[in-house]
Amino acid sequence: MFKHILIPTDGSPLSEKAIAAGIALAKESGARITGYHVLEAVPARLYAYPYRGEEEAIAEFEERRQQAARKHIAELARNARKQGVAFEPVVQTARTPYEGIVKAAQERDCDLILMSSHGRRGLARLAVGSVTDKVIQMSKVPVLVYR
């Protein structure tokens, strides 16, 4: 049914549930998994006055983010391999997470995106929005949403 599942993760407990389900579904379908972590681009203002000259701090920030991302993905990879599911990790920088996810799914020819949602309602939904919402709006690939 599915051949290549994209599982975006931000390392939160909510997405762990989605990950377990994703691996089970991949196993059943004989699909491979791409684990995906988006790094948001460093805000341009950090390169401008009055931060100028803090390149070192920014580089340090970048480095730690990369480490955290790799750690989350490595956990996903371990779980996938335990189940004998082929796994590829991707850590990428994008302007916003949803853009990164939609683009990665297209570029890598995924046939399913599996992710979790905080499922905010009412005003919180309007104010905070949700990455998952935007992925559903923009993605040409089916999206499976876990709570």
Place this chain on the structure above:
Amino acid sequence: MFKHILIPTDGSPVATKAVKAGIALAKQSGARVTGFYAVEPVPLHLYGEGYVADKKMIAEFEKRQRSAARKHVAALGREARKAGVPFDAVVQTARTPYEGIVSAAQKQNCDLVLMASNGRRGLARLAVGSVTDKVIQMSKVPVLVYR
């Protein structure tokens, strides 16, 4: 992976595409499918003063709505049987389609809701909204969204 998939339909072309995918997934998982159509009640104002709608007309309206609903769900049932997937049909009156879908998924103990989205964006999204959006917000069961 999944044991019981709820597939709501409104008979639209996007829904038909989701139906095909849903049945393929059910077959792979060894799940059964419940096809669902939510019938909206006749708007209250038709019962009010100033309308010529008599009881007979309202009864006729409801009758035709139900027969259209049964027709759409029966089409789903045919597809399921062709694929050898166990199938149940449910046609229910609900105040709004999304409430009908969410409560049906819970009552029937489904472990997945599979549905299509028209994928409106921008203003159209704010104005018209989407049944799928609301199902994702309200459902405790995972939702797989097709375009």
